[in-house]
Amino acid sequence: MSGGAPGGTGAQRRRGDRRGHGNIVAPLPFPAAARRELGNPQLRANLRRATHTIRDRRARVVGETPDWAHLRAAGAAIKDDVLARLPELLEQFEAAATAAGATVHWARDAAEARALVTDLVRGTGSAEVVKVKSMATQEIGLNEALAEAGITVVETDLAELIVQLADDTPSHILVPAIHYNRRQIREIFADRMPGVDLDALTDEPAALAEAARRYLRDRFLNARVAISGANFAVAETGTLVVVESEGNGRMCLTLPETLISVVGVEKLLPTFRDLEVFLQLLPRSATGERMNPYTSMWTGVTPGDGPRALHVVLLDNGRTDTLADPVGRQALRCIRCSACLNVCPVYERVGGHAYGSVYPGPIGAILSPQLTGLDAGANRSLPYASTLCGACFDVCPVRIDIPQVLVHLRQRDVDARRGQPSPERMAMRALSWVMRDRRRYAAALRAARRGAAPLRLLTAGGEVRRLPWPLSAWTSSRDAPLPAARTFRDWWAERTAHGGREDGRDQG
Amino acid sequence: MRVALFVTCVNDLMFPATGRAVVRVLERLGHTVEFPAAQGCCGQMHANSGYRAEALPLVRNFVETFAGYEAVVAPSGSCVAMVREAYPRLAAGDPDLAAAVNEVVPRVHELSELLVDVLGVTDVGASFPHRVTYHPTCHGLRTLRLGDRPLRLLRAVRGLDLVDLPGAEECCGFGGTFAVKNADVSSAMLADKCAAIRDTGAAYVAAADNSCLAHIGGGLSRQARLGSGAPVRAVHYAEILAGPEVHP
Ligand code: SF4
Numbered sequence: 151m152s153g154g155a156p157g158g159t160g161a162q163r164r165r166g167d168r169r170g171h172g173n174i175v176a177p178l179p180f181p182a183a184a185r186r187e188l189g190n191p192q193l194r195a196n197l198r199r200a201t202h203t204i205r206d207r208r209a210r211v212v213g214e215t216p217d218w219a220h221l222r223a224a225g226a227a228i229k230d231d232v233l234a235r236l237p238e239l240l241e242q243f244e245a246a247a248t249a250a251g252a253t254v255h256w257a258r259d260a261a262e263a264r265a266l267v268t269d270l271v272r273g274t275g276s277a278e279v280v281k282v283k284s285m286a287t288q289e290i291g292l293n294e295a296l297a298e299a300g301i302t303v304v305e306t307d308l309a310e311l312i313v314q315l316a317d318d319t320p321s322h323i324l325v326p327a328i329h330y331n332r333r334q335i336r337e338i339f340a341d342r343m344p345g346v347d348l349d350a351l352t353d354e355p356a357a358l359a360e361a362a363r364r365y366l367r368d369r370f371l372n373a374r375v376a377i378s379g380a381n382f383a384v385a386e387t388g389t390l391v392v393v394e395s396e397g398n399g400r401m402c403l404t405l406p407e408t409l410i411s412v413v414g415v416e417k418l419l420p421t422f423r424d425l426e427v428f429l430q431l432l433p434r435s436a437t438g439e440r441m442n443p444y445t446s447m448w449t450g451v452t453p454g455d456g457p458r459a460l461h462v463v464l465l466d467n468g469r470t471d472t473l474a475d476p477v478g479r480q481a482l483r484c485i486r487c488s489a490c491l492n493v494c495p496v497y498e499r500v501g502g503h504a505y506g507s508v509y510p511g512p513i514g515a516i517l518s519p520q521l522t523g524l525d526a527g528a529n530r531s532l533p534y535a536s537t538l539c540g541a542c543f544d545v546c547p548v549r550i551d552i553p554q555v556l557v558h559l560r561q562r563d564v565d566a567r568r569g570q571p572s573p574e575r576m577a578m579r580a581l582s583w584v585m586r587d588r589r590r591y592a593a594a595l596r597a598a599r600r601g602a603a604p605l606r607l608l609t610a611g612g613e614v615r616r617l618p619w620p621l622s623a624w625t626s627s628r629d630a631p632l633p634a635a636r637t638f639r640d641w642w643a644e645r646t647a648h649g650g651r652e653d654g655r656d657q658g
Numbered sequence: 659m660r661v662a663l664f665v666t667c668v669n670d671l672m673f674p675a676t677g678r679a680v681v682r683v684l685e686r687l688g689h690t691v692e693f694p695a696a697q698g699c700c701g702q703m704h705a706n707s708g709y710r711a712e713a714l715p716l717v718r719n720f721v722e723t724f725a726g727y728e729a730v731v732a733p734s735g736s737c738v739a740m741v742r743e744a745y746p747r748l749a750a751g752d753p754d755l756a757a758a759v760n761e762v763v764p765r766v767h768e769l770s771e772l773l774v775d776v777l778g779v780t781d782v783g784a785s786f787p788h789r790v791t792y793h794p795t796c797h798g799l800r801t802l803r804l805g806d807r808p809l810r811l812l813r814a815v816r817g818l819d820l821v822d823l824p825g826a827e828e829c830c831g832f833g834g835t836f837a838v839k840n841a842d843v844s845s846a847m848l849a850d851k852c853a854a855i856r857d858t859g860a861a862y863v864a865a866a867d868n869s870c871l872a873h874i875g876g877g878l879s880r881q882a883r884l885g886s887g888a889p890v891r892a893v894h895y896a897e898i899l900a901g902p903e904v905h906p
Binding site: 180181184185188194495496499500534535536537538539540541543544554557559560561562563564565574575578579581582584585586587588591592595598599615623624626627628629630631632633634636637638639641642 | 665667669670671672673674675677678693695696697698699701703704705706707708709710712713715716718719744747796797799800801827828829831832833834835836837838839840841842843844845846847848849872873875876877879880883
């Protein structure tokens with residue numbers, strides 16, 4: 151199969167209106183999934199320690215970068231330019247990569263991408279692939295598809311390997327095993343890692359890394375096919391870029407004969423020079439390092455060096471749909487650094503699994519429902535999984551105003567359901583009707599105050615311990631205040647009647 | 659200066675003492691406070707919950723009510739943030755409303771902004787001989803960027819012992835309807851915030867937003883009743899600033 155999947159040129163394919171599918175659909179509404187995760191105190195302790203460590207490290211290295219604000223603005227501007235010229239840049243990328251010896255494929259959604267990659271691997275005759283950590287392949291559920299086709303997949307990123315061995319799903323974009331501590335990781339290795347040397351295996355990080363190294367070494371040397379994603383794809387040159395910490399990605403990218411890279415269409419950068427901005431933004435935001443240990447770049451194939459065949463699968467899977475929303479499209483600027491996860495007070499309490507998608511945390515709450523449409527699974531509950539505290543926007547290296555997009559998606563959700571009866575909408579309408587008119591508002595205040603009077607007699611401290619549903623959710627963990635005996639506006643009216651200024655009397 | 663008070667709907671009904679405190683502080687400093695009676699709710703809950711259509715009439719009511727005042731003050735970080743950040747977005751489709759919003763927004767101030775930036779005051783002449791810790795609510799911290807304005811005001815209060823709140827920048831878990839829609843997560847966040855507050859040994863926790871304070875204060879009072887630690891009282895910082903006058 152070569153340049154352009156069935157059904158026309160890349161540009162024509164991208165106009166197809168298709169929603170995203172795959173591991174980006176929450177099976178359970180967020181509040182229910184969150185409750186399940188909150189029941190695990192070990193998880194919360196692990197998350198708290200890990201997120202605070204990365205958070206602090208990030209703050210340090212960002213703090214020492216004097217032009218951080220400019221870098222962020224540049225990062226956002228470059229990505230906005232990419233989104234504005236996406237079809238043109240994609241074709242430029244395709245031409246440049248093809249000229250350098252790569253084969254470019256287009257996948258409209260997860261199913262197409264899975265089929266494409268499975269066929270490509272089958273075509274090599276290999277029954278095992280090694281993988282570089284990649285969100286795009288997680289998104290489309292590639293490992294599951296390959297396993298079904300009888301192909302063994304070996305994740306080579308340490309944290310990804312832990313999750314794979316544990317038969318678990320990732321809970322963080324960058325640190326998929328963030329929900330495990332060292333002791334738990336040792337147990338997973340001891341139980342599940344083929345050929346592990348139990349005597350040498352302690353829960354010291356060095357011992358765990360050594361065990362993984364031994365296990366992976368054989369796989370690298372025997373692998374004939376590797377699968378990767380890419381952090382960036384340069385339109386000008388057709389270059390792909392992977393940024394990592396361990397060097398295992400580099401092994402996958404250089405040793406096997408065939409390399410298949412699955413790349414979301416929004417990963418493009420116009421020029422090679424644009425990497426200057428992103429290679430400063432990404433490591434600082436992601437791991438809190440000034441520079442990441444390994445940056446691999448490859449452009450097509452080079453005879454006698456590295457893979458002999460390179461396939462690039464450009465993945466839409468709901469990105470074109472997302473691009474159509476002028477407010478929501480900023481989510482496509484995301485470079486998957488995870489800084490927003492690490493500062494998010496909600497993520498810190500519940501972890502990644504509560505979001506039911508490979509994209510957790512604040513970015514997941516705005517990306518998953520946009521890729522799939524709000525009506526997929528329980529994805530419409532994700533934009534409500536935030537207090538709108540704004541910590542994510544503050545750290546995002548490409549200035550995605552996540553709170554703004556969250557509110558926007560809530561609006562889309564509410565508007566999409568205007569036809570259906572809802573007690574919440576009735577309450578919101580009634581409140582709006584009352585509050586826009588002074589007489590109605592004053593009357594409602596009086597009624598609320600009077601309604602509270604008998605309660606006030608019963609509760610000495612002026613606080614309520616249990617309210618009826620739905621406000622029982624409030625009083626499950628907090629007391630509720632009662633309306634005051636006298637509203638502000640009544641006080642003001644009385645005071646005005648008595649001649650105006652502050653009279654020192656302050657009783658409610 | 660003639661200052662219009664936007665007391666906010668929550669304060670009007672639930673926390674009128676905060677509104678009275680603002681009046682007292684400003685009058686003590688020699689300013690005139692007016693209370694335009696047509697005011698209602700800023701529409702924050704509607705807008706943040708996705709009810710744009712229901713929020714718009716409230717935006718209109720606000721800009722009509724406060725048009726023409728030299729300065730508008732509100733003792734609520736989140737309501738001022740709503741006006742400043744969300745009103746221009748909500749009004750975007752309606753040129754007349756957008757113009758009215760643009761006209762009024764620059765004159766709407768959170769109390770500490772009015773005192774420190776507009777009136778140039780940090781010492782309001784109050785006394786409050788207690789240990790106090792300050793929680794800089796998310797809207798105050800990250801939307802309005804109030805910075806140390808409320809702290810400067812509190813530090814100038816006689817007898818007040820201001821202690822740092824560890825993890826102060828972390829959200830308390832209120833988040834409007836979040837507190838009800840995601841009650842379990844909200845409670846988990848609240849528990850951590852309350853523990854941090856109790857650990858300071860403060861007798862009061864102050865903030866710029868009574869909604870967050872109702873959530874925090876409700877948690878502290880519930881926990882104190884269940885036997886975990888001394889009761890810490892939640893109080894709007896305006897009420898501290900309105901404390902007994904110590905000099906003319
Ligand atoms: S939204 Fe921003 S902070 Fe979050 S992962 Fe993407 S780039 Fe990083």
